[in-house]
Every structure is written in structure tokens, then in C-alpha cells.
Amino acid sequence: MRSRRPASGFALAVSAVLVLVGGTGLFLHLLREHFAIEGPFMRATAGALLAFLGILLLRYVTLLWFAFLNHVESGAELTSDHEPLVSIVVPAFNEERVIDSVIRSLAELNYSRYEIIIVDDGSSDGTYRRALALTRGNQRVAVRTVSQRNAGKARALQHGITVASGAYVLCVDSDSVLAPDSLRAAMRHFRDPAVGAVAGNIKVSNRVNVLTWLQALEYVEGLNLARSAQAFFRIVNIVPGPLGVFRREAIVGAGGHSGDTYAEDCDLTLALLERGWKIKYEPRAIAYTEAPERFMPLMKQRYRWTRGILQALRKHRGAPPGGRTTLGARITVAYMLFEAIAWPIMNVVANVFLVAVALRYGFSRLLVLWWLELTLLDAVGALFSVAAEGEDFRLVPFALLYRMSYTLLIDIAKCLASLEELMGRSMTWGKLERVGRLP
Numbered sequence: 001m002r003s004r005r006p007a008s009g010f011a012l013a014v015s016a017v018l019v020l021v022g023g024t025g026l027f028l029h030l031l032r033e034h035f036a037i038e039g040p041f042m043r044a045t046a047g048a049l050l051a052f053l054g055i056l057l058l059r060y061v062t063l064l065w066f067a068f069l070n071h072v073e074s075g076a077e078l079t080s081d082h083e084p085l086v087s088i089v090v091p092a093f094n095e096e097r098v099i100d101s102v103i104r105s106l107a108e109l110n111y112s113r114y115e116i117i118i119v120d121d122g123s124s125d126g127t128y129r130r131a132l133a134l135t136r137g138n139q140r141v142a143v144r145t146v147s148q149r150n151a152g153k154a155r156a157l158q159h160g161i162t163v164a165s166g167a168y169v170l171c172v173d174s175d176s177v178l179a180p181d182s183l184r185a186a187m188r189h190f191r192d193p194a195v196g197a198v199a200g201n202i203k204v205s206n207r208v209n210v211l212t213w214l215q216a217l218e219y220v221e222g223l224n225l226a227r228s229a230q231a232f233f234r235i236v237n238i239v240p241g242p243l244g245v246f247r248r249e250a251i252v253g254a255g256g257h258s259g260d261t262y263a264e265d266c267d268l269t270l271a272l273l274e275r276g277w278k279i280k281y282e283p284r285a286i287a288y289t290e291a292p293e294r295f296m297p298l299m300k301q302r303y304r305w306t307r308g309i310l311q312a313l314r315k316h317r318g319a320p321p322g323g324r325t326t327l328g329a330r331i332t333v334a335y336m337l338f339e340a341i342a343w344p345i346m347n348v349v350a351n352v353f354l355v356a357v358a359l360r361y362g363f364s365r366l367l368v369l370w371w372l373e374l375t376l377l378d379a380v381g382a383l384f385s386v387a388a389e390g391e392d393f394r395l396v397p398f399a400l401l402y403r404m405s406y407t408l409l410i411d412i413a414k415c416l417a418s419l420e421e422l423m424g425r426s427m428t429w430g431k432l433e434r435v436g437r438l439p
Contacts, residue, residue: 052350053373060377064384066229071388073232074282082191084167086114086183086245089160091153092174093121096130098290103134105177107141111184114170115142119160122150127174153241154259161251169246176242176287177205185284186245196250196277197269198285199227199236200243201389205288206437210398211298214406215291217395221378221385222407226339227281228388234278235328237336238309241265243287250277261315262427263308266336270316273329283389290437299413306417307427309340341418344411351408374403 088106092099099118106116118135120128128147135143148159161169168190170183186198201224204216230236239246244265251257254271261267272279292298313336316329358367378399386395420427 048350048353052346053370055346056374056377060381063225063229064381066232067225067384067388070228070232070281082187083112083184084187084190085165086111086168086170086187087161087164087166087248088114088116088170088172088183089119089157089164090116090172090174091119091121091156091160092123092127092131093150093153093156094123094125094127095174096123096125096127098175099127099130100134101177102172102174103131103143106172107143108180109178109183110180111187114183115165116144117160117164118143118145118174119156120145120147121153121156122148152259154257154264157257157264161248161256164248167248169248169251171241171244171246172287173242173289176202176289178243179284179286179288182243182285182287183245186243186282189280189282190245190247192278194276194278195234195280196247196272196275197236197239197279198245199231199239199279199281200245200285200287201281201283202240202242202287202289203391204291206290206293208437209293210401211295212291212293213395213398214402215298217382217398217402218406218410220389220391220395221381221399221402224281224283224389225381225385228283230332231279231281233328234280235273235332236279236281237269237273237332238263238266239269239279240287242289243285245285247277250275261308261311262304263312266309267312267315270312270329270332273332274316274326276326276328299409302410302413303417304427306340306414307421309336310418310421313337313340340414344414344418347408347411348415371404375400378403 090102090106095102103116103118118131120131128145131145135145144163146159146163148156157171168187170186172178182200186200189195189198202219204212204219207213207216227236227238241264250272251268254268254275254277256268257264258267269279292301313333316333354367354370379396382396382399382402385391386393
């Protein structure tokens with residue numbers, strides 16, 4: 001696992017200066033262009049775009065600042081003085097191609113006391129047979145393989161937790177490979193008895209084309225940057241399925257994993273926040289996962305993610321049974337509603353509107369400045385995130401494509417998913433086909 005390099009502090013400082021000086025400078029230049037524009041319609045159009053850019057700039061500065069504070073706060077060296085028994089639960093459905101890599105990575109964790117429980121969710125391929133063979137052949141750590149009729153991921157997780165022995169539970173997707181120090185890094189946060197869960201750092205393993213490199217950048221900048229900022233306040237909004245460590249009493253008190261949404265990880269996280277548990281993010285707890293390598297599987301994945309999140313938000317819009325929703329939970333729900341619905345709509349409408357006005361009225365100068373501002377902000381966010389996590393700096397140039405193509409397409413998928421969720425259209429899980437490119 002990569003350590004944080006000394007150069008990262010310099011890169012963090014440079015990125016902060018860039019976002020403040022460069023972003024603000026471009027914004028002020030756009031503001032000057034606005035006052036030079038003639039006509040009420042054109043001036044109103046430029047004013048609306050400036051307001052959008054102002055919100056975007058404020059969002060980036062806020063995320064970068066609190067992510068930096070969390071980076072400084074969580075930079076302690078890993079220690080091994082807090083290693084209680086942990087039960088690792090792996091729900092698996094038709095993962096024959098990758099289950100070997102997953103189990104081997106779990107058996108090699110740098111942690112002294114843990115057990116592994118593989119829950120086969122009625123697979124129709126050789127998942128159960130392969131998992132059972134690895135179970136019998138492992139001498140280093142206790143591994144159990146259990147099977148159930150196909151009932152979904154949430155039920156499989158609950159089955160594994162029911163037979164688990166540990167006071168802490170590490171939930172791992174069956175298509176994820178963990179870095180050796182992941183569990184050790186996450187467990188240090190449980191010294192605080194108020195911490196109910198720790199979210200892991202998810203990375204794309206199959207960086208084989210432009211689409212997967214863009215997803216790798218999205219995971220580092222779009223997801224982990226927000227999680228790091230949220231972790232400063234102990235209110236991470238989603239403990240991801242590929243790697244999440246939970247205090248078992250917190251899961252039980254929140255009612256466990258529910259199968260009534262398509263985002264059981266988001267559902268459980270919100271339930272924990274409602275009950276006052278703190279939730280942290282640990283960048284050194286790393287899970288490598290396969291990302292979609294083609295466009296349509298990616299759109300289907302994001303469609304399901306968006307609808308699942310909206311289902312969880314609707315479910316948690318009120319107080320939990322027998323209690324009141326905490327302030328942290330209310331803030332989290334409001335933030336997630338903004339990110340899931342308002343922000344994608346704003347991004348899509350602003351881009352379409354600006355291009356239409358530019359084509360109709362020759363607004364090309366403002367269009368170029370608009371795109372330059374967005375690209376600068378994404379490049380700065382990428383530089384900061386890559387430096388903070390000791391990631392591959394080859395991700396940063398992909399910021400040139402990130403905002404004007406990739407993010408726009410993802411936001412279109414989110415808008416369509418939100419519309420269909422509002423209309424109550426039926427949907428299916430849409431399992432991603434694996435190609436076996438895990439480490």
C-alpha cells in the first residue's frame with residue numbers, strides 16, 4: 001500500500017492556491033465580461049451563469065478546505081494496539097471469475113484477529129464450489145462458506161452477520177480486493193466509542209481505457225474528496241459496499257441491512273446517522289474494484305445508484321422509530337438531495353442553455369471562459385485528491401475531459417433516473433458483468 005509522500009503537502013498547498021487565485025481570477029474576469037454585455041436578456045443570461053459558477057467555486061473551496069483539515073487530522077501512523085476480533089462478511093452472487101482473488105486478498109490482511117464468512121446468494125455458476133475449495137485449503141485464517149437461496153445482497157449480508165462471531169463487521173463486495181493494511185487502518189477509528197462505522201477508499205483496478213481512467217478520477221476526486229470533507233464532521237453519507245467496517249451493535253440497533261432499496265449501503269448509513277453514530281472515512285483502507293469498461297453498463301450502474309439513493313432518502317425523510325433525527329442526519333439528507341437531484345439538473349441545464357445562447361447570439365467568448373473555469377476547478381480538485389491519497393498523477397490530465405464530457409453524461413443519467421423514480425417506474429438490479437481484472 002502506498003504511503004503518503006512528502007511531496008503531497010506541497011501539491012496540496014499548490015492546489016489550494018490555484019483554486020483560490022485561478023478560480024477567483026477567472027470568476028472576476030467573467031464578472032467584468034458580464035457588465036460589458038449589452039441587452040437585458042444577455043446580461044440576465046450571463047448573470048445566471050455567473051451565479052452558477054459562484055456556487056460551484058464555493059462548493060470546491062468548501063470541499064477542499066475541510067478535506068485538507070481531515071487529511072491533517074487523520075495523518076497519524078498506523079498502530080496495532082487495537083485489534084479486536086473482526087468478522088469479514090462477503091455476499092457473493094455469480095462471482096466465479098473474481099471470487100478467488102477476493103478470498104486470497106482477505107486471507108493476507110495485515111491484522112491478527114479476524115474470520116471470513118462467504119455467503120453464496122444462490123449463485124447459478126461455480127461461485128459456491130470455488131469458495132468452498134478455498135475455504136478448505138486455507139490454514140492462516142478461519143474461513144467459512146455458507147449458502148442461501150437467492151434473496152439479494154442485503155439478506156446475504158444479514159445472514160453473514162447472524163453467524164459472525166466478532167463485535168466488529170467488515171462488509172466487502174465479492175468483486176473487491178483489499179490492500180493488506182486496510183482493516184488495520186480502519187479499526188484505529190473505533191477507539192472512539194461514538195464511531196459506528198468507517199468508510200473505505202474505493203479505487204478502480206481495471207484502468208484499461210479512457211472510460212475507466214475517468215471513473216478512477218471520479219472515485220478519487222468526485223467521491224473520496226467529498227467523503228474526506230464529510231469525515232471532518234464525522235457524517236460520511238455513504239459507507240460503500242466494497243469496503244465498510246461497522247460496530248456490530250450499531251448495525252443491530254439500526255435494524256440491519258434492508259432489502260427495500262437498491263442502495264442498502266446508503267440506507268444503513270443514514271440509519272446509523274439518525275441514531276447519532278459518528279461515521280469516518282479512512283483513505284488507507286483501500287478496496288480495488290472493477291469498473292464498467294463500456295458506456296452502457298456504466299450508465300446502467302449510475303442509474304441504479306441514483307434511484308437507490310433516492311429510495312433511501314425517501315425512506316429516511318422522517319424521524320427513526322422511537323426517536324428524533326440528529327442534526328448530522330438532517331444535514332446529510334439535505335446535502336444528498338442537492339447532490340442527487342438539484343446539482344445534476346443545474347449542471348445539465350446550464351450547459352445546454354449556455355451552448356444554445358452561444359450559438360444563437362455569438363456568445364463564444366463567455367462560453368470559452370465558462371469551460372476554462374470548470375476545467376481549472378476540476379484540475380485543481382484532481383491535483384489535491386491525487387496528492388492527498390498518494391495516487392497516480394496520470395489521473396490529473398483526465399480532468400480536461402472530466403467536466404465537459406464525462407460528468408455531463410453522468411448527470412444526464414442521474415436526471416433520467418430521478419425522473420423515473422418520481423414516476424414510480426419499476427427497475428431491476430442490473431448486475432455488472434465481470435471480466436476478471438482484479439489485482
